[in-house]
Amino acid sequence: MSKASEYWMANIKLVALCIAIWFVVSFVFGIFLVDQLNTVRIGGYQLGFWFAQQGSIYTFVALIFFYAYRMNILDRKHGVHED
Amino acid sequence: MDLKMMTFLVVGATFALYIFIAIRARAASTSEFYVAGKGIHPVLNGMATGADWMSAASFISMAGLIAFKGYDASVYLMGWTGGYVLLAMLLAPYLRKYGKFTVPEFIGDRFYSKAARGVAILCLIVASLTYVIGQMKGVGVAFSRFLEVPFDTGVYVGMTIVFIYAVLGGMKGITYTQIAQYCVLIFAYTVPAVFISLQLTGNPIPQLGLGSTMSGTDGVYLLDKLDLICTDLGFKAYTAQKGSTLDLFLLTMSLMIGTAGLPHVITRFFTVPKVRDARSSAGWALVFIAILYTTAPAVGAMARLNLMDTIQIGEVGAPDGNLVYDDAPAWFSNWEKTGLLAFEDKNSDGRIQYYGPGLDDKAAGFGWQGNEMVKVDRDIMVLANPEIAKLPNWVIALVAAGGIAAALSTAAGLLLAISSSISHDLLKGILMPDITEKTELLASRIAMGGAIVVAGLLGLNPPGFAAQVVALAFGLAASSIFPALMMGIFNRRMNQQGAIAGMLAGLFSTLIYIFWFKGWFFIQGTNMAPDNAAHWFLGISPGSFGAVGAVINFAVAYGVSKVTPPPPEEIQALVENIRVPSGTGGASVG
Numbered sequence: 001m002s003k004a005s006e007y008w009m010a011n012i013k014l015v016a017l018c019i020a021i022w023f024v025v026s027f028v029f030g031i032f033l034v035d036q037l038n039t040v041r042i043g044g045y046q047l048g049f050w051f052a053q054q055g056s057i058y059t060f061v062a063l064i065f066f067y068a069y070r071m072n073i074l075d076r077k078h079g080v081h082e083d
Numbered sequence: 084m085d086l087k088m089m090t091f092l093v094v095g096a097t098f099a100l101y102i103f104i105a106i107r108a109r110a111a112s113t114s115e116f117y118v119a120g121k122g123i124h125p126v127l128n129g130m131a132t133g134a135d136w137m138s139a140a141s142f143i144s145m146a147g148l149i150a151f152k153g154y155d156a157s158v159y160l161m162g163w164t165g166g167y168v169l170l171a172m173l174l175a176p177y178l179r180k181y182g183k184f185t186v187p188e189f190i191g192d193r194f195y196s197k198a199a200r201g202v203a204i205l206c207l208i209v210a211s212l213t214y215v216i217g218q219m220k221g222v223g224v225a226f227s228r229f230l231e232v233p234f235d236t237g238v239y240v241g242m243t244i245v246f247i248y249a250v251l252g253g254m255k256g257i258t259y260t261q262i263a264q265y266c267v268l269i270f271a272y273t274v275p276a277v278f279i280s281l282q283l284t285g286n287p288i289p290q291l292g293l294g295s296t297m298s299g300t301d302g303v304y305l306l307d308k309l310d311l312i313c314t315d316l317g318f319k320a321y322t323a324q325k326g327s328t329l330d331l332f333l334l335t336m337s338l339m340i341g342t343a344g345l346p347h348v349i350t351r352f353f354t355v356p357k358v359r360d361a362r363s364s365a366g367w368a369l370v371f372i373a374i375l376y377t378t379a380p381a382v383g384a385m386a387r388l389n390l391m392d393t394i395q396i397g398e399v400g401a402p403d404g405n406l407v408y409d410d411a412p413a414w415f416s417n418w419e420k421t422g423l424l425a426f427e428d429k430n431s432d433g434r435i436q437y438y439g440p441g442l443d444d445k446a447a448g449f450g451w452q453g454n455e456m457v458k459v460d461r462d463i464m465v466l467a468n469p470e471i472a473k474l475p476n477w478v479i480a481l482v483a484a485g486g487i488a489a490a491l492s493t494a495a496g497l498l499l500a501i502s503s504s505i506s507h508d509l510l511k512g513i514l515m516p517d518i519t520e521k522t523e524l525l526a527s528r529i530a531m532g533g534a535i536v537v538a539g540l541l542g543l544n545p546p547g548f549a550a551q552v553v554a555l556a557f558g559l560a561a562s563s564i565f566p567a568l569m570m571g572i573f574n575r576r577m578n579q580q581g582a583i584a585g586m587l588a589g590l591f592s593t594l595i596y597i598f599w600f601k602g603w604f605f606i607q608g609t610n611m612a613p614d615n616a617a618h619w620f621l622g623i624s625p626g627s628f629g630a631v632g633a634v635i636n637f638a639v640a641y642g643v644s645k646v647t648p649p650p651p652e653e654i655q656a657l658v659e660n661i662r663v664p665s666g667t668g669g670a671s672v673g
Contacts, residue, residue: 068366
């Protein structure tokens, strides 16, 4: 496998992981399993409701920075970083 | 100082700031005009993206939508933020590496086809123009409500301000102005929220206040109290789901994909210096957006609670349980005057009864003859909030300036996307490839001026369908632009036949589905079926169809590309090249 396609495969893996988490916190926790999660409470929030209106957004932010951080490492490891 | 004077001062000061920035940040080249010379720091670009993204709808309408829809409004919260994850990982870094100016330009180059570029220009202009109408209208509304000047004057003033900084500075001027506008709008949004959260829960952070106990009670949670009041008065519980799960899912997905495919947002990531910056800048953009989007649920819930508590002062059904109309607070009558709040004393008892359909059986027994709050426009929730919470005048003035900043910043971003696709893609790319950079820069300024005039005129006489077309903008972005961009990057084998067939299939399936229920070209009475859940295909609302259109686009494009020849070698090399960050150029003239 060439160097470029190794880098690309590693990138795809990372993206797939992040997109899976993106899908789970918003669609699964916030919509599909909202009733089940709502039986759990954190403070005044029902957990499903919290994911739908707060938790998913916090996770999105964390995910993008995680992705950016891991990509920078990947860029260096494969020697394709800028400058 | 009275409120009107104060509002003039605050709004005037923000306008002076925007013009000052415009004069400092003039664009001298096409690169500066289209992409701010690709020299914007990623954090600042994130802030500008936040202002660009958060429109009059986010600032004024969203909290009201949440207040009345409760849990179901989560689709907007997740939908309008989750798209940034897709943008950061699937589009932004690669489009920045490709290193040119516009979205149609990438589509035209990648699919080696002027026809593909043409389809992209069409989608972009329709999506952006429909979107900008609402912004111009928002500016007019903010002016007429807070400064008591005629609606038209408000739109003209807004047009003039945008004209000055957008025509002069292009993307460079717009970016620096948007940074200032972000600061104004986020301050204006969070200050009243902090005050109200303190009043209700004793917790100054609205995001935590929403999950806290009410002050003055022995440990009753705010959301529980809200659920209880809602169900007591015959409304569905605030935190309960009302719509169908499939439609909530598809609407959230359509808004996410649509967000990632809206050209004025994508273009913002062409302005940072490096590929690395494009990734982190998307994160910063979402940080700045999330500050407002996580505050909005608290604003919505607390506004709903305040409204119901103001009206239902005692036990439901008790003779003195409802507010006497003559005792209603000043904000109540102020908003009645605007027609956005309307009360009708149906049982002539001089008291206000506000209840939902679930209480109809019992209500007759109380001597109630129907819900008397015949109109509660959701838009008043954010605007009336400071008055309801009895906050000082400067906070109210600030909210006016914030609303105007939100509308102007989004309008400017959209206008830039429209004008650059006309001057760069249509004129330079297709019609007159030989024009010099200087001529192109002049053409882009004229196109910008023209776009402002058209948007202003449409804002003055909004077509009846102005509210519905936002669904169209997202539907087009989701069903045509996003899939084409993604396949252009992630599928090296994707060729022009597949991409064009896919874009057209996605575009037309979504258009036809929307028109089927909303009327052809939104002309009333020409719809083929009533616009309600019983007639929708599988219960999918027209606004949620973008995600289905995107799937159709992907499927058609993949199928067609399989049976047609692969793209030329140099295109496959281009795809290989944009996949790695190294070798990013600065601004290149396309």
